Amino acid sequence: MVECKEIINLTMPKDSKKKILVAEDEQAYSRALVLKLQNSGFEVESVENGEGALKVLETSHFDFLLSDLIMPKMDGFELLQKLKEKGIDLKIIVISNLSQTEIEKKVKDLGAMDFICKSDVSIADVVSKIKDLVDY
Amino acid sequence: MSKGKFKLIFLLILTALIIFSAVFVYLDWVYQKEEIERRSLMMAETIATGLDGQMVRQLSASASDQGGLAYTSIKDRLARVREIDPNIRFAYLYLKRENKLYFLVDSEPRESEDYLPPGEEYTEADDYYFRPFVDGESLITEPVTDRWGSWVSVLAPLKNMQTGEVFAVLGLDYRSRAWTQSIFWETIKTSVFIPFLFILLLFIFFVTRLVFKIKKTGDLFNEMTQQSRTYIWEIDDEGKYIYVSDQIKDILGYESSELIGQKTVFDLHPEVDREKFKAEIFARFRNKQEIAGLENQATSKDDQVVWFLSSGKPVLNEFGKLTGYRGSSTDISKIKEVERLLRENQDKFQNLVSNVPGVVYRCINDENWTMQYISDHIKELSGYPAEDFINNKVRSYASIIHPDDADLVATEIREAINNNENWGIEYRVCDINGNIKWVSEQGFGLANQDGKVYFLDGIIVDITKQKQIQLELIESKKDLEKFKLAVDNASDHIVITDADGVCLYANDAAETITGFSKKEIIGKKVGTKENWGGYMPKEIYEKLWQTIKTDKKPYIGELKNKRKNGQEYEVRVSISPVLNENDEVIFLVGIERDITEEKIIDRQKTEFVSLASHQLKTPIGAIQWNLEMLLDGDYGKITSKQRKILTESMYLGSRMNELINALLNVSRLEMGVFIIEPKPTDFVELCDEVIKEMESKRADKEHEVTKNYQPDLPIIPADIKLLRIIFQNFISNAIKYTPSKGRITVTLKTDENNLIFEVANNGQPIPEADKDKIFDKMFRASNAQEQDPDGNGLGLYIVKQIVENAGGKIWFTSNEGEDTVFACSFPLSGMIPREGAKKLS
Numbered sequence: 001m002v003e004c005k006e007i008i009n010l011t012m013p014k015d016s017k018k019k020i021l022v023a024e025d026e027q028a029y030s031r032a033l034v035l036k037l038q039n040s041g042f043e044v045e046s047v048e049n050g051e052g053a054l055k056v057l058e059t060s061h062f063d064f065l066l067s068d069l070i071m072p073k074m075d076g077f078e079l080l081q082k083l084k085e086k087g088i089d090l091k092i093i094v095i096s097n098l099s100q101t102e103i104e105k106k107v108k109d110l111g112a113m114d115f116i117c118k119s120d121v122s123i124a125d126v127v128s129k130i131k132d133l134v135d136y
Numbered sequence: 137m138s139k140g141k142f143k144l145i146f147l148l149i150l151t152a153l154i155i156f157s158a159v160f161v162y163l164d165w166v167y168q169k170e171e172i173e174r175r176s177l178m179m180a181e182t183i184a185t186g187l188d189g190q191m192v193r194q195l196s197a198s199a200s201d202q203g204g205l206a207y208t209s210i211k212d213r214l215a216r217v218r219e220i221d222p223n224i225r226f227a228y229l230y231l232k233r234e235n236k237l238y239f240l241v242d243s244e245p246r247e248s249e250d251y252l253p254p255g256e257e258y259t260e261a262d263d264y265y266f267r268p269f270v271d272g273e274s275l276i277t278e279p280v281t282d283r284w285g286s287w288v289s290v291l292a293p294l295k296n297m298q299t300g301e302v303f304a305v306l307g308l309d310y311r312s313r314a315w316t317q318s319i320f321w322e323t324i325k326t327s328v329f330i331p332f333l334f335i336l337l338l339f340i341f342f343v344t345r346l347v348f349k350i351k352k353t354g355d356l357f358n359e360m361t362q363q364s365r366t367y368i369w370e371i372d373d374e375g376k377y378i379y380v381s382d383q384i385k386d387i388l389g390y391e392s393s394e395l396i397g398q399k400t401v402f403d404l405h406p407e408v409d410r411e412k413f414k415a416e417i418f419a420r421f422r423n424k425q426e427i428a429g430l431e432n433q434a435t436s437k438d439d440q441v442v443w444f445l446s447s448g449k450p451v452l453n454e455f456g457k458l459t460g461y462r463g464s465s466t467d468i469s470k471i472k473e474v475e476r477l478l479r480e481n482q483d484k485f486q487n488l489v490s491n492v493p494g495v496v497y498r499c500i501n502d503e504n505w506t507m508q509y510i511s512d513h514i515k516e517l518s519g520y521p522a523e524d525f526i527n528n529k530v531r532s533y534a535s536i537i538h539p540d541d542a543d544l545v546a547t548e549i550r551e552a553i554n555n556n557e558n559w560g561i562e563y564r565v566c567d568i569n570g571n572i573k574w575v576s577e578q579g580f581g582l583a584n585q586d587g588k589v590y591f592l593d594g595i596i597v598d599i600t601k602q603k604q605i606q607l608e609l610i611e612s613k614k615d616l617e618k619f620k621l622a623v624d625n626a627s628d629h630i631v632i633t634d635a636d637g638v639c640l641y642a643n644d645a646a647e648t649i650t651g652f653s654k655k656e657i658i659g660k661k662v663g664t665k666e667n668w669g670g671y672m673p674k675e676i677y678e679k680l681w682q683t684i685k686t687d688k689k690p691y692i693g694e695l696k697n698k699r700k701n702g703q704e705y706e707v708r709v710s711i712s713p714v715l716n717e718n719d720e721v722i723f724l725v726g727i728e729r730d731i732t733e734e735k736i737i738d739r740q741k742t743e744f745v746s747l748a749s750h751q752l753k754t755p756i757g758a759i760q761w762n763l764e765m766l767l768d769g770d771y772g773k774i775t776s777k778q779r780k781i782l783t784e785s786m787y788l789g790s791r792m793n794e795l796i797n798a799l800l801n802v803s804r805l806e807m808g809v810f811i812i813e814p815k816p817t818d819f820v821e822l823c824d825e826v827i828k829e830m831e832s833k834r835a836d837k838e839h840e841v842t843k844n845y846q847p848d849l850p851i852i853p854a855d856i857k858l859l860r861i862i863f864q865n866f867i868s869n870a871i872k873y874t875p876s877k878g879r880i881t882v883t884l885k886t887d888e889n890n891l892i893f894e895v896a897n898n899g900q901p902i903p904e905a906d907k908d909k910i911f912d913k914m915f916r917a918s919n920a921q922e923q924d925p926d927g928n929g930l931g932l933y934i935v936k937q938i939v940e941n942a943g944g945k946i947w948f949t950s951n952e953g954e955d956t957v958f959a960c961s962f963p964l965s966g967m968i969p970r971e972g973a974k975k976l977s
Contacts, residue, residue, distance in 0.1 A: 028758035032765055039770055070750065097753035098746055101811070119757030119793050123764050 018134055020064040022046040023053040023079065024095070025071045032123060033066060033095075040127045050074030050082070057088050064130060069096040069103070080110035091133055095126065142345075149337070157330045161323060168322035172315075173276050176308065180292035181274050183217055183227075184306040192294055192304050197231055197238040198255040207241055207254065214243035217308065223318060225287070226250065226309035229294070230258055232269045232302075237261045240304060250284060268293035268305045279312035288315040365467040370451070372460040373421060375400035375414075387467050389437030404434040406441055424450045424458050431468070443472040494597035497533075501553070501581065501589050503546070504532035508591065517575065517598050519568025538564035538572060545577075553581040553589045562599065574603035629707070629728040635685070635721040637661045649730050651700030662726065668697040671704070684713045685721055694731070705732040741807045745800060752796045760789045798930040801861075802913065805937040812942050812970035814853035819884050819891065820845050822856060826863040827882065830871060837876045846885040853966030858938045865931045866895040866958050873899040873956075881955070890945075890961040902950040910948065911936040935960070942967035 020042045024030035030046045037044045045062075047053045049071040057065070065083075069076035076094060083092075092112045096103070097119055104115040113133060116126060191206035201207045214227040228242035237258040244251040258265065264277040274292040281287075287309040293302040310318075367383040377399060380392040388404070395404075402414045413432065420427060427448040433441050448463020489496045495513045500506040507525040510533070514522050524530035537545055541563035552559035558580040564572050579594020623630050629649045632641040642657045650657070650668040663669030670677075672695050683691040690712040698704055707728040714723040763786045765771055767779060774782065804810040827841065870880045874897040883894040902910060909915045913933040939946040939960045944967070950956035 026754060026758060028762060032758070032761045032770075035770055036765060097750045097757055099749055099753070100742075100746055117753070119753035119760065120797075123761040124768070 017041065017043045018063040019043045019045070019061065020066060020130070021053060021056060021062040023048075023050060023065065023067040023071065023076070025049055025068060029068070029095075029118065033126070036123050036127055037130070040131070042130070048072075050076060050079030053079055054082055057083065057090070058086070062090050064133075065090055065092045066095055066126075066130075067092060069094060069098055069107070077106070077110065080107060080112065084111050093126075093130065093133070149341075153330075153334050153337075157327070157334075160330055161327050164326050165319065165323045168326070169319045172319055172322065176276065176290045176310070177274050177292070179221065180290040180306055180308050183213075183308070184274075184292035184294050187213060187229075187294060187306065189294060189296070189303075192229065192240070195229075195240045195254065195304075197233065197240050199253060201240070201254040210241045211243065214241065215245070218243050223310050223314050224308050225311050225314075226284070226307070228252065228307045228309075229304045230265070230307065231304045232266065237265055264289070265291065265305070265307075267291075269302045272300060272302050279315075284309075286312040288312045366464050368462075368464045369401075369448075370460060370462040371401055373458050375402050375417065377401070378460060387436070388434060388442060401434075406433050406435050421450075421458060421461075424452070426450065427461065427463060432465075434465075442467055443469045492595060494595045496595050498591055498593050499533065501592050504528055504534045505592070507533055514596075517567065517573060517596070518565060536565045536567070538566055540564070549579070549592070553592075556581075556583075559594075562603075572600075573598055574600045629726075629730070631657070631662050631726045633662055633724045633726065635713075635724065637663070637724060640723070649699070649705075649728070650697070663695075663697075668699065669695065671696050671698055680711065684711050684724060688713050688715060688719070688721060695728075697728070705730055706735050707731060745803055745807065748803075749796070749800050752800075753793070756789055756793050756796065760786060760793070763789060795930075798934065801934050802930055802937075805934065805941070810941075810970070812855045812858060812967055814855055814942075814967040814969055816851045817854040817856050817859060818851055819854070819859070819893065820849055822859055823863055823882060823884060823893075826860060826867055830864070830867050837871065837874070837878070839871065839874055839877070840879050842879070842881045844881055844883040844885075849884050850886065850891065850964060852891055852962065852964055854962065855942065855967055858942065858967070862893070862935050862938060862960060865935045866893070866960075869931065869958065870895045870897040870899075873897065875899060879955075886964065887961075890963055892959060892961040894957055894959040896955040896957040898955050901952050901954070901956055902948070907950070911946070941970060 020037055022030050022033050022037070022044060024033065024046065025048050030048075034044045034046050042064075045056065047056055050067070051074040053065065053067065054074065056062075067076045067079060074082075076096070080092065080094075083090075093114045093116060094107045094112045095116045095118050097117060099117045099120070107115055114129060116129065187210060188206075191210060194204070194206040195201045195210070210229065214229070217227040218224050226243060229240040230237050231240055239252045239256050239258060240254055242250075242252045260280075260282040262277075262280065264275060264280070267273070267275060268291050272293050272295060274290070277287075277289045277291065279286055279288050288311075290308045290310070292306045292308075294304045294306060295302050365383060365387050367387060368379070368381040369377060369384075370379040372378055376397065377395040378397075380390075380395050382392055384390055384392055384395065401417070402410055405413045419425075427446060430446045432444050432446055434444060436442055444465040445468045446463060446465040448461040450458050451460045451462050453459050489511045490513075492511070492513075495517055496509075496511040497507055497514075498509040500508060506528050508527075510522045510525050512522050514520065514525065518536050520531065520536070525533055534542065545561060545563050548561045549559055558578065560576070560578045562574065562576050565575055567573055575596050576599045577594055577596045579592055581589035582591040582593060583589050624643050626643055627645055629646040630641075630643040631639050631646055633639050639658045639660060639662045642654050646652075646657060647654055652667050657667060660666060665671075676693070676695070680691045680693070683689050690710060692708075692710045695707050695709050696704055697707055708731045709726065709728045711724055711726045713721040714725060716722045762771075763782050766774060767782050767786065801810075823843075823845075827843070867880075867882065874880055879898045881894075881896040883892070883896070885892050885894075906915075911932050913930065915929050915933075936946050939962075942962065944960055944962040946958075946960040948956065948958045
């Protein structure tokens with residue numbers, strides 16, 4: 001594990017470590033994502049819902065937001081809406097098991113760069129997508 | 137003069153004569169009566185004057201007068217009066233004394249029963265007998281009846297010449313019967329004159345007529361003799377005149393000398409047909425044939441063509457050789473002219489009849505309508521020739537009348553005849569092919585002199601076409617009523633507007649759906665904010681009007697409307713322009729279906745599928761990711777045994793995920809909530825992509841994959857996500873069921889109308905018994921289960937649903953010794969779009 005980190009640290013300069021916020025109410029997902037992304041060289045924080053995400057994003061800078069859609073208190077749609085309203089600018093990837101085209105379209109309209117159906121992709125694919133978007 | 141007219145005049149004369157006679161007899165009677173009265177009075181007055189007044193005055197009207205000279209003398213005079221006029225039965229004198237009348241003397245001898253002794257009172261005397269004493273005038277009484285019988289008395293007063301005093305009255309009694317008879321006879325005498333006059337008149341009349349007739353006959357005779365202009369001729373064996381009688385001059389203007397020995401009969405024949413005539417005559421000459429009733433022509437001296445009826449006999453010499461002909465020719469030009477005129481008239485009639493647009497007929501008024509004449513148009517109407525009907529030679533007219541109408545025809549015609557009216561009827565006839573034709577007949581009965589109708593004249597016109605149009609009109613009117621009823625009561629909101637959208641008609645549903653009354657709708661532009669519309673973006677309305685008014689095509693779409701109470705509702709609208717013959721929009725028909733409920737249900741279905749999808753996928757996704765991380769060593773080192781178990785679990789997880797996706801697709805398909813969004817798609821590019829994706833799955837099997845793409849395959853509209861599902865399914869099936877080193881051929885090609893996608897493989901063929909179930913849900917062929925026990929049996933079912941919903945076709949062929957081929961095709965126009973809520977995954 002440590003070896004891996006070191007390798008990543010070698011490839012990615014410390015000052016350029018990208019900050020990712022994960023908004024996910026399902027522990028099994030958020031834990032896996034946080035671990036995997038940290039192992040992949042990102043600085044990761046996680047929140048349980050949109051409200052938490054908004055609070056964090058209002059105060060700190062993040063490069064990425066990985067947000068679920070169905071969450072208690074404030075769902076992903078509302079979160080995206082609020083971020084758009086508040087002019088908080090960061091790269092957003094929506095990860096959800098809601099797989100309708102309309103939803104994909106809707107979140108993209110709200111500023112998401114990508115939409116990922118969690119059950120249809122491997123976690124490694126998620127990481128590589130984020131990596132693809134780093135320099136985007 | 138016609139017989140009838142003569143009869144009428146005769147009757148008139150007779151009636152006039154009878155009236156005249158009656159008047160005459162009456163006037164004569166009055167005259168004769170007055171005349172007899174006048175004569176009697178005159179006679180009585182003359183006798184009275186002739187009596188010696190002195191003598192009369194000597195009489196005292198007592199028995200003592202008897203035997204006296206005066207008495208005897210006067211009695212004698214009175215007796216003689218009777219002799220003068222035998223009608224006078226009594227002659228007597230009487231006087232008035234103390235208002236009573238006493239006889240002085242009478243004409244009867246003493247021995248007579250009727251003898252009146254002097255001084256006898258005339259007790260029965262009525263007022264008449266006193267009157268001469270009062271006014272001194274003579275008079276005639278009305279018939280009076282007394283002891284002697286019934287009398288008419290002529291009374292004449294005897295007066296004193298100086299004083300005028302009436303001292304006696306002379307009475308002459310006529311038997312009243314004799315008196316009347318004498319008037320009667322006198323009247324008769326003169327009245328006899330009348331019948332005589334009548335007979336005389338009649339006699340004169342008949343004689344005049346007869347004379348007239350005779351004269352006329354005479355004229356006719358003269359005319360006939362004049363007309364029947366005949367000349368006698370003799371010709372030699374070359375046709376040259378040997379003799380011609382002098383009448384020829386009157387007929388042809390030639391002197392006989394100009395012809396005899398000079399000209400032949402052929403020279404006289406008009407130039408046209410002369411040779412033909414010559415040949416005909418010489419043919420007869422050769423056969424020494426008699427010429428009988430030959431109609432020939434000759435030209436007169438002044439170039440007029442004259443027709444002759446010629447007869448002649450051959451003249452033979454003693455050796456039997458023909459020397460010529462002898463005969464006569466009669467000028468029949470006038471007859472010919474009459475014939476020509478007749479023929480012309482007949483032609484005119486025929487012409488007229490043949491130009492009348494119908495069948496003209498005359499028939500006998502019988503049950504067969506036996507035709508005496510029927511024009512050729514009957515052939516067009518019935519298919520039978522006219523002559524068939526004449527006197528029912530082949531068939532009667534009644535036989536072609538439709539049996540159901542025969543009674544009607546008979547009844548109507550008889551009724552019209554009885555009422556002395558024309559008839560106009562419509563009925564059916566059956567033609568030669570058994571087709572029914574409608575006809576209209578107008579006709580009238582021809583009454584004989586006895587008032588009976590023996591013949592019917594009329595015209596029959598084929599009105600089948602008009603009748604059909606009429607029936608169609610009635611039918612279409614009925615249809616129209618049905619349509620109106622249907623539209624009125626349709627559950628969809630239906631409005632008809634003019635070209636600008638101003639409402640002309642709205643059905644009941646328009647009221648119930650929008651909440652606006654028909655009064656509020658009709659006359660206003662529909663679908664504006666003034667009523668239920670105008671709540672959609674401007675572009676939508678612009679597109680709508682563009683479609684219906686400029687493109688003149690129906691607009692179909694979904695709109696959001698607002699009811700009168702402010703409630704929003706969704707409609708599926710279809711607005712169709714109605715064009716006139718100049719391709720101008722005259723009406724718009726708008727049908728709006730309230731789909732609010734439908735939409736809610738759709739949304740609910742969609743939401744259910746979404747939720748189910750989310751809830752099923754969330755745990756499986758989490759499991760998969762965590763298994764993946766375990767395998768990747770993210771959670772620490774694992775043993776090889778653990779790795780094996782984790783790998784198997786992951787495989788099961790991915791199968792579970794596939795199954796969930798497949799089941800969700802099935803439910804989307806079955807709920808009808810999936811979308812087909814065709815966009816121009818490059819089938820080749822997509823196919824390559826799918827084959828590439830599948831490479832990992834077939835790597836260990838070393839299949840030989842051949843791409844058989846038709847060059848320049850057209851790009852057609854297709855939903856790329858659905859097409860991907862189809863391609864993935866066909867290709868992955870081929871990989872699954874093709875043994876190692878087997879052959880897979882992917883084909884993309886077109887036929888005339890379709891783009892075809894085919895995947896062939898040389899795996900095991902599908903067992904015959906399973907073929908009809910291959911597209912069934914959850915069905916797996918028996919040999920497929922052996923080769924791939926993990927298949928869920930949903931793939932081909934889903935593909936079939938997609939293909940058919942998108943307007944395509946799907947099929948397969950699989951036979952022993954041949955490749956198994958799965959194929960589908962889409963029209964070159966592309967997939968049919970479909971609105972829904974969900975895409976398939």
